Amino acid sequence: MGDLQSLLDGHGLTLVFFSVLAEQAGLPVPAYPMLFVAGALSMQETGPSIGAVLFAVVAACLIADTAWYFAGKRLGQPMLRTICRVSISPDTCIRQTQSLYLRVGPRSLVFAKLLPGAGALSTAMAGMTATPFLTFLFYDALGALVWAGGALLAGVVFSDFVDTILAAFSAYGHIAFMAVVGGFALFIAWRFWQRWRLLRRTGKIPRMTVMELEQRRAASERGVVVLDVRADGNAPIERIPGAVVMELHAPIDLLAEQRTDSDFVVYCACPNEMSAAVLAERLRAAGYPNTWALAGGFDEWKRLQTPLGAAPADVDVAPRPAGH
Known part of the structure; x- marks a missing residue:
């Protein structure tokens, strides 16, 4: 796997940390593929341990989510509107996330990251509803473990498949990279098209x-x-x-x-x-x-x-x- 394998072996934890931090901060950077790969690499002697990867994930999540928590606490409802305005999810995500958090409370943070568009909104809701900070940290850390655990476990189970993919990336680097970028661009375009259709339809309501x-x-x-x-x-x-x-x-x-x-x-x-x-x-x-x-x-x-x-x-x- 050459240079790609060396990069992942030497900087795997750093890549995991920053990809998770970027995603939890709200950037359209999917961290799950990196966690999937990290789980597969943990099966190799030179790869990072599962414990180290989980520590990096929880640290990145707590940093980003703490920022959302205090933003929600300080700005309140306008913070939620801002998140949904820049989100590629439908605008109804405010209503759905509010309803979820108001029904379940901070326990919803345990599975919020598994729901599309609910991660940052739920942490902002924790700040808005004055959830005690230590309570927020506990459930948010637990949620980060649940969220990352599934991808790491899948990476461990399908480690041979991941090795094949990494080998293909090393052999067809530029082509594989363009394919991934193209697929991601198509996904973003599809989500924006869905949102545009909904806005166009409901825009006809007086x-x-x-x-x-x-x-x-x-x-x-x-x-x-x-x-x-x-x-x-x-x-x-x-x-x-x-x-x-x-x-x-x-x-x-x-x-x-x-x-x-x-x-x-x-x-x-x-x-x-x-x-x-x-x-x-x-x-x-x-x-x-x-x-x-x-x-x-x-x-x-x-x-x-x-x-x-x-x-x-x-x-x-x-x-x-x-x-x-």
Whole structure:
């Protein structure tokens, strides 16, 4: 395997550390292939030990995740929106990750890294919900071990296959490298295409501004039903007064008591009002034509509530998740 084998033997731990650090920091650098190779090399006398690789992985994860933790603690909801805005995952990842963390608490960190797009969001949620730092470190380190353990174990089991791949890379270095880069580029393009399609589809759903909502609530004879599609859980969550909580994929018949000619306004707290637009799309298809997504979502309403003279937002008061 020549130069490639020598590079991996001599700098394997360094490559593992920096690839994991880059991925956990949010860069589109897949660390799993490197862990897979590290697991295979651990079977060789010159390769790094499993214990050393796990130490490098946990150290890299704790460094990156601690930064996300304090960013979430300091910046709160805007931090989550920023992560999803630059992510190639759908914008609904905010709602999904919030819901997961609010239901399970810091224990969700044990398996969050196994879920696409949930790693950085979950660590930011830990900071937002004031999870004790030592509790966060414990579950995050455990999650790093679980996340890395699977790839290392697979590398050990399929070590002969990995050796064959490394030999091919050494023999056809430039061609193999271009194939890997090309495959990764196609994957990124596919994910962006999926997101573009979803944005284009939900962009057809009409938006209602906060000012229009307040005016319509004051003047409408049919009434305005405001739906909150954000994450629900055991932690206190501010809501627009009078809003009805409805899960994104909840049965539409939950609104059977509402008049179909009423005005429905759905809000979320995600970029592009994605979750709100998805539910509004379902409602329109189910026979509720007067349905809008709230432009800017809850954050825009929160920003304008003082000028509008709105009452304080409703707050669900319930115990925090276990582990807080």
